[in-house]
Amino acid sequence: MATYQTYQTVGIREDLADIIYNISPTETPFMSGVAKNKATNTTHQWQTDALADVAANAAVEGDAISYATLAASAKEENYTQISTKGIQVSGTNDAVTSAGRNNELAYQVAKAAKELKRDMETALLSNVAKDAGDASTARTLGGCQTWIETNVDAGAGGSGAGNGAARVDGTQRAFTEDQLKGVLRSCYNEGGNPNMIMVGAFNKQKLSGFTGGSTRFDAAEDRRLITSIDVYESDFGTMQVAPNRFIRGANGTPAKVGQDALILEMDYWAVSFLRDFSLQTPAQTRDADQRFMVAEYTLESRNEKASGMVTDLTTS
Secondary structure, eight states: OOOOOTTTOSOOOOOOOSOOOOOOOOOOHHHHHSEEEEOOSSEEEEEEOOOOOOOOOOOOTTOOOOOOOOOOOEEEEEEOEEEEEEEEEEHHHHHSOOTTOSOHHHHHHHHHHHHHHHHHHHHHTOOOOOBOOBTTBOOBOOOHHHHOOSSEEOOTTOBOOOTTOOOBOOOOBOOOHHHHHHHHHHHHHTTOOOOEEEEOHHHHHHHHTOOTTOOOOOBGGGTBOOOOOSEEEETTEEEEEEEOTTSOOSTTOOGGGOOOEEEEOGGGEEEEEEEEEEEEOOOOOSSEEEEEEEEEEEEEESOGGGOEEEOSBOOO
Protein backbone atom coordinates (compact mmCIF):
# COMPACT_ATOMS: atom_id res chain seq x y z
CA MET A 1 0.00 0.00 0.00
CA ALA A 2 1.30 3.50 -0.85
CA THR A 3 2.53 5.57 2.06
CA TYR A 4 0.43 8.64 2.76
CA GLN A 5 2.89 11.54 2.48
CA THR A 6 2.83 15.25 3.14
CA TYR A 7 2.49 15.78 -0.61
CA GLN A 8 -1.07 14.48 -0.39
CA THR A 9 -2.00 16.07 2.93
CA VAL A 10 -4.40 19.02 2.87
CA GLY A 11 -4.39 21.57 5.70
CA ILE A 12 -0.76 21.64 6.82
CA ARG A 13 -0.19 25.00 8.43
CA GLU A 14 2.33 27.26 6.72
CA ASP A 15 5.75 27.50 8.34
CA LEU A 16 6.35 31.27 8.43
CA ALA A 17 8.92 32.67 10.87
CA ASP A 18 7.51 35.31 13.20
CA ILE A 19 10.38 37.69 12.44
CA ILE A 20 10.88 40.11 9.54
CA TYR A 21 14.51 40.38 8.47
CA ASN A 22 15.43 43.81 7.13
CA ILE A 23 19.01 44.40 5.98
CA SER A 24 18.57 48.02 4.93
CA PRO A 25 21.10 50.19 6.82
CA THR A 26 19.84 52.87 9.18
CA GLU A 27 23.06 54.40 10.58
CA THR A 28 23.31 58.16 10.02
CA PRO A 29 26.86 59.04 11.18
CA PHE A 30 26.76 62.69 10.15
CA MET A 31 23.37 63.65 11.59
CA SER A 32 24.05 61.62 14.73
CA GLY A 33 27.52 63.13 15.22
CA VAL A 34 26.85 66.87 14.88
CA ALA A 35 25.10 69.26 17.23
CA LYS A 36 21.34 69.69 17.26
CA ASN A 37 20.13 73.30 17.19
CA LYS A 38 16.86 75.25 17.05
CA ALA A 39 15.75 77.25 14.02
CA THR A 40 13.04 79.91 14.37
CA ASN A 41 12.49 80.84 10.73
CA THR A 42 12.55 79.15 7.33
CA THR A 43 15.67 81.23 6.63
CA HIS A 44 18.11 80.18 9.34
CA GLN A 45 21.03 82.56 9.91
CA TRP A 46 24.26 82.50 11.90
CA GLN A 47 27.50 84.47 12.03
CA THR A 48 31.14 83.57 11.41
CA ASP A 49 34.26 85.52 12.24
CA ALA A 50 38.04 85.24 12.25
CA LEU A 51 40.94 86.95 13.98
CA ALA A 52 43.13 89.38 12.09
CA ASP A 53 46.29 87.99 10.51
CA VAL A 54 49.30 87.86 12.80
CA ALA A 55 51.67 90.77 12.40
CA ALA A 56 55.01 92.06 13.66
CA ASN A 57 53.82 93.81 16.80
CA ALA A 58 56.45 95.98 18.47
CA ALA A 59 55.53 99.46 19.69
CA VAL A 60 57.82 102.38 20.43
CA GLU A 61 57.85 103.38 24.07
CA GLY A 62 55.48 106.27 24.69
CA ASP A 63 54.23 106.29 21.09
CA ALA A 64 50.62 106.97 20.15
CA ILE A 65 48.35 103.96 19.72
CA SER A 66 47.21 103.28 16.17
CA TYR A 67 43.69 102.05 15.60
CA ALA A 68 43.06 99.59 12.78
CA THR A 69 39.80 99.34 10.88
CA LEU A 70 37.80 96.59 12.53
CA ALA A 71 36.29 93.82 10.41
CA ALA A 72 32.64 92.92 10.80
CA SER A 73 31.45 89.36 11.28
CA ALA A 74 29.96 87.56 8.27
CA LYS A 75 26.33 86.47 8.24
CA GLU A 76 25.49 83.10 6.67
CA GLU A 77 22.12 81.56 5.95
CA ASN A 78 20.52 78.31 4.87
CA TYR A 79 16.91 77.37 4.24
CA THR A 80 14.84 74.82 6.11
CA GLN A 81 13.82 71.76 4.12
CA ILE A 82 10.63 69.81 4.83
CA SER A 83 10.94 66.03 4.65
CA THR A 84 7.85 63.84 5.02
CA LYS A 85 6.79 60.21 4.95
CA GLY A 86 3.13 59.22 4.54
CA ILE A 87 1.71 55.96 5.89
CA GLN A 88 -1.72 54.60 5.01
CA VAL A 89 -2.93 51.18 6.14
CA SER A 90 -6.43 49.90 5.41
CA GLY A 91 -8.63 49.05 8.35
CA THR A 92 -8.81 45.45 7.16
CA ASN A 93 -5.03 45.15 6.91
CA ASP A 94 -4.71 46.34 10.48
CA ALA A 95 -7.34 43.83 11.66
CA VAL A 96 -5.92 40.64 10.15
CA THR A 97 -3.25 38.61 11.94
CA SER A 98 0.17 39.08 10.34
CA ALA A 99 3.46 37.33 10.98
CA GLY A 100 6.33 39.35 12.40
CA ARG A 101 4.31 42.24 13.82
CA ASN A 102 1.35 42.67 16.12
CA ASN A 103 0.09 45.85 14.48
CA GLU A 104 0.57 46.72 10.81
CA LEU A 105 0.26 50.48 11.31
CA ALA A 106 2.83 50.54 14.12
CA TYR A 107 5.22 48.45 12.02
CA GLN A 108 4.89 50.78 9.01
CA VAL A 109 5.33 53.89 11.17
CA ALA A 110 8.57 52.52 12.65
CA LYS A 111 9.80 51.67 9.17
CA ALA A 112 8.95 55.14 7.84
CA ALA A 113 10.87 56.79 10.69
CA LYS A 114 14.03 54.96 9.64
CA GLU A 115 13.45 55.86 5.99
CA LEU A 116 13.02 59.52 6.91
CA LYS A 117 16.35 59.57 8.77
CA ARG A 118 18.11 58.09 5.74
CA ASP A 119 16.57 60.73 3.47
CA MET A 120 17.71 63.48 5.82
CA GLU A 121 21.27 62.16 6.04
CA THR A 122 21.40 62.11 2.23
CA ALA A 123 20.16 65.71 2.03
CA LEU A 124 22.65 66.93 4.64
CA LEU A 125 25.56 65.39 2.73
CA SER A 126 24.37 66.39 -0.73
CA ASN A 127 25.71 68.77 -3.35
CA VAL A 128 22.25 70.31 -3.75
CA ALA A 129 22.26 74.12 -3.57
CA LYS A 130 20.16 76.00 -1.04
CA ASP A 131 16.92 77.33 -2.51
CA ALA A 132 14.30 79.51 -0.85
CA GLY A 133 11.55 77.88 -2.94
CA ASP A 134 8.16 79.42 -3.64
CA ALA A 135 4.48 78.50 -3.50
CA SER A 136 5.00 75.61 -5.91
CA THR A 137 8.68 74.72 -5.37
CA ALA A 138 10.03 72.98 -2.28
CA ARG A 139 12.71 74.72 -0.22
CA THR A 140 16.03 72.88 -0.23
CA LEU A 141 18.90 73.16 2.20
CA GLY A 142 22.46 73.55 0.97
CA GLY A 143 24.23 70.26 1.78
CA CYS A 144 27.66 69.81 3.28
CA GLN A 145 29.56 69.91 -0.03
CA THR A 146 28.00 73.27 -0.93
CA TRP A 147 29.61 74.98 2.07
CA ILE A 148 33.19 73.69 1.92
CA GLU A 149 35.13 76.16 -0.20
CA THR A 150 38.59 76.85 1.22
CA ASN A 151 40.14 73.44 1.89
CA VAL A 152 39.23 71.48 -1.23
CA ASP A 153 41.23 69.03 -3.34
CA ALA A 154 39.18 68.53 -6.51
CA GLY A 155 39.77 66.80 -9.82
CA ALA A 156 40.60 68.68 -13.00
CA GLY A 157 37.88 71.24 -13.71
CA GLY A 158 36.30 70.83 -10.26
CA SER A 159 36.23 73.27 -7.37
CA GLY A 160 34.54 74.11 -4.12
CA ALA A 161 31.64 76.53 -4.20
CA GLY A 162 30.76 77.78 -0.73
CA ASN A 163 27.84 79.77 0.65
CA GLY A 164 25.40 76.96 -0.09
CA ALA A 165 25.97 76.89 -3.87
CA ALA A 166 26.39 73.61 -5.74
CA ARG A 167 30.03 72.84 -6.47
CA VAL A 168 31.29 71.88 -9.93
CA ASP A 169 32.36 68.27 -10.35
CA GLY A 170 35.72 67.60 -11.97
CA THR A 171 37.45 64.61 -13.49
CA GLN A 172 37.39 61.61 -11.18
CA ARG A 173 40.69 60.18 -9.91
CA ALA A 174 41.87 57.69 -7.30
CA PHE A 175 41.98 58.67 -3.61
CA THR A 176 45.57 59.08 -2.36
CA GLU A 177 47.15 59.83 0.99
CA ASP A 178 48.88 62.91 -0.45
CA GLN A 179 45.47 64.40 -1.25
CA LEU A 180 44.31 63.79 2.30
CA LYS A 181 47.49 65.24 3.80
CA GLY A 182 47.22 68.34 1.65
CA VAL A 183 43.67 69.07 2.83
CA LEU A 184 44.61 68.42 6.46
CA ARG A 185 47.51 70.86 6.17
CA SER A 186 45.21 73.45 4.61
CA CYS A 187 42.63 73.00 7.40
CA TYR A 188 45.33 73.45 10.04
CA ASN A 189 46.69 76.59 8.37
CA GLU A 190 43.16 78.05 8.35
CA GLY A 191 42.72 77.32 12.07
CA GLY A 192 40.78 74.06 11.85
CA ASN A 193 41.31 70.84 13.80
CA PRO A 194 39.32 68.14 11.95
CA ASN A 195 38.37 65.09 13.99
CA MET A 196 36.39 63.00 11.49
CA ILE A 197 37.07 61.54 8.04
CA MET A 198 33.84 60.38 6.40
CA VAL A 199 33.99 58.29 3.23
CA GLY A 200 31.95 55.82 1.22
CA ALA A 201 32.65 52.08 1.21
CA PHE A 202 35.05 52.00 -1.75
CA ASN A 203 37.18 54.88 -0.52
CA LYS A 204 37.12 53.56 3.05
CA GLN A 205 39.00 50.56 1.68
CA LYS A 206 41.32 52.86 -0.27
CA LEU A 207 42.08 54.79 2.93
CA SER A 208 42.74 51.55 4.79
CA GLY A 209 45.51 50.94 2.24
CA PHE A 210 47.33 54.15 3.18
CA THR A 211 50.65 53.30 4.79
CA GLY A 212 51.43 56.58 6.57
CA GLY A 213 54.77 56.40 8.33
CA SER A 214 54.21 53.03 9.93
CA THR A 215 54.90 49.38 9.21
CA ARG A 216 51.99 46.97 9.48
CA PHE A 217 52.15 43.69 11.31
CA ASP A 218 50.01 40.59 11.14
CA ALA A 219 48.64 39.33 14.46
CA ALA A 220 49.89 35.84 13.61
CA GLU A 221 49.40 34.45 17.09
CA ASP A 222 45.62 34.69 16.78
CA ARG A 223 45.44 34.32 12.99
CA ARG A 224 44.17 37.82 12.35
CA LEU A 225 45.11 40.03 9.43
CA ILE A 226 44.39 43.65 10.34
CA THR A 227 43.81 45.70 7.19
CA SER A 228 41.49 48.49 8.32
CA ILE A 229 42.20 52.02 9.51
CA ASP A 230 39.54 53.28 11.90
CA VAL A 231 41.68 56.02 13.47
CA TYR A 232 44.00 58.18 11.38
CA GLU A 233 46.78 59.93 13.29
CA SER A 234 48.04 62.86 11.26
CA ASP A 235 50.64 65.54 11.95
CA PHE A 236 47.76 67.73 13.11
CA GLY A 237 45.75 65.43 15.32
CA THR A 238 43.85 62.16 15.58
CA MET A 239 40.73 61.57 13.50
CA GLN A 240 38.06 58.91 13.51
CA VAL A 241 37.48 57.28 10.12
CA ALA A 242 33.80 56.55 9.53
CA PRO A 243 32.24 54.86 6.50
CA ASN A 244 28.99 56.49 5.46
CA ARG A 245 26.57 54.88 3.00
CA PHE A 246 24.87 58.18 2.18
CA ILE A 247 27.77 60.27 0.87
CA ARG A 248 26.73 61.35 -2.58
CA GLY A 249 27.60 59.57 -5.80
CA ALA A 250 28.75 61.25 -8.99
CA ASN A 251 26.36 62.58 -11.62
CA GLY A 252 23.22 61.06 -10.18
CA THR A 253 24.64 57.64 -9.30
CA PRO A 254 23.42 56.11 -6.00
CA ALA A 255 24.59 57.92 -2.88
CA LYS A 256 26.16 54.78 -1.45
CA VAL A 257 29.05 54.82 -3.95
CA GLY A 258 30.52 57.92 -2.24
CA GLN A 259 32.75 60.08 -4.45
CA ASP A 260 33.65 62.52 -1.65
CA ALA A 261 35.99 62.20 1.31
CA LEU A 262 34.82 64.68 3.94
CA ILE A 263 37.37 65.89 6.48
CA LEU A 264 35.23 67.42 9.20
CA GLU A 265 35.59 69.27 12.46
CA MET A 266 32.24 68.09 13.78
CA ASP A 267 31.77 70.93 16.30
CA TYR A 268 31.48 73.34 13.38
CA TRP A 269 28.38 71.67 11.93
CA ALA A 270 24.84 71.46 13.29
CA VAL A 271 21.39 70.34 12.21
CA SER A 272 18.92 73.09 13.11
CA PHE A 273 15.27 72.05 13.44
CA LEU A 274 12.38 74.42 12.82
CA ARG A 275 10.12 71.42 13.47
CA ASP A 276 11.57 68.33 15.11
CA PHE A 277 10.47 64.82 14.11
CA SER A 278 6.74 64.42 14.70
CA LEU A 279 4.00 61.94 13.81
CA GLN A 280 0.78 63.61 12.62
CA THR A 281 -2.71 62.15 12.34
CA PRO A 282 -4.67 63.85 9.55
CA ALA A 283 -8.45 63.83 9.26
CA GLN A 284 -9.50 60.35 8.17
CA THR A 285 -10.79 60.37 4.59
CA ARG A 286 -11.21 56.65 3.92
CA ASP A 287 -11.42 53.23 5.55
CA ALA A 288 -7.75 53.38 6.49
CA ASP A 289 -5.47 54.56 9.25
CA GLN A 290 -3.48 57.53 7.94
CA ARG A 291 -0.36 59.04 9.46
CA PHE A 292 2.48 61.16 8.24
CA MET A 293 5.90 61.91 9.66
CA VAL A 294 7.46 65.32 9.15
CA ALA A 295 10.65 67.16 10.04
CA GLU A 296 11.71 70.66 8.99
CA TYR A 297 15.42 71.27 9.33
CA THR A 298 18.53 72.79 7.81
CA LEU A 299 22.30 72.48 7.91
CA GLU A 300 24.36 75.02 9.82
CA SER A 301 27.95 75.38 8.61
CA ARG A 302 29.43 77.28 11.52
CA ASN A 303 32.74 77.98 9.81
CA GLU A 304 33.65 76.12 6.63
CA LYS A 305 37.39 76.78 7.06
CA ALA A 306 37.46 74.25 9.91
CA SER A 307 36.69 71.39 7.50
CA GLY A 308 37.81 70.19 4.10
CA MET A 309 37.06 67.79 1.31
CA VAL A 310 38.80 65.55 -1.20
CA THR A 311 36.33 65.11 -4.02
CA ASP A 312 35.93 63.76 -7.55
CA LEU A 313 37.12 60.36 -6.39
CA THR A 314 36.69 57.13 -8.30
CA THR A 315 34.23 54.73 -6.73
CA SER A 316 35.07 51.40 -8.35
